[in-house]
Amino acid sequence: MARPLISVPATAKRGEIVEIKALIAHPMETGYRPGPDGRVLPRDIIRRFVCTYNDVEIFSADLFPAMSANPFIAFTTVAVESGTLTFTWTGDNGFSQSETATITVS
């Protein structure tokens, strides 16, 4: 299992714009790189990233091999209500992983 790292402020004022940072440990093998034996390693990347806020999609991304290993994405959202942010990464070889973070909005 790849290890995700997420930064979401624990508390926010209603209407405040909060910055969200999401990183996941993943090699993002491009499919163009030769391995130790000289043969090209097969592609293994994360193709999609989705963030939902209380089950409503607020941000998503389609990723390509030109993304760096351990893909990092930072974006913003308006803190509307207390709840859960769910982050999902899906990709090649059936890769799928989710992580959640809670935010308290006052």
Add this chain to the structure above:
Amino acid sequence: MEIGMEPMTSVTRRQVLLAGAGLLSVLMVRPGRAAPTDMEAAIQAMVGKAEIRPGRVHLEIPPLVENGNAAPLTVTVDSPMTEAEFVKTIAVFNEKNPQPNVAVFHLGPRAGRAQVSTRMRLATSQKVVAIAELSDGTFWSDSADVIVTLAACVEG
């Protein structure tokens, strides 16, 4: 009469030389890399027949990248991000990696600010282009030239 003929012949010679130089540059393009036209084709696939205007988008990427395996970049778009007017999509393209696409980000009015940051690979010194699609269907773009000292994808 002879003096009048002289410029004509020299223009013809120059044209021949230019054609030769053009052919040479075509032959020197290495395989396994996206040609600038691949990037144009990828951009075309995203925007269709719409016009892409420069402006409103700000692509921040260091002009000199030491490590092409992870070049940080930030794309910001001038937009109020309200229900009436917001940024729908931000896409990043490159000129000379094996594939022209880098990432496509889907935003909405709930983003509050039209800004995304990420890290990309750069196979060589090249141009990076960011294109934003607004809710009114217009496309805006910005580009940056990047010099890479240690390229991605060379070493195993």
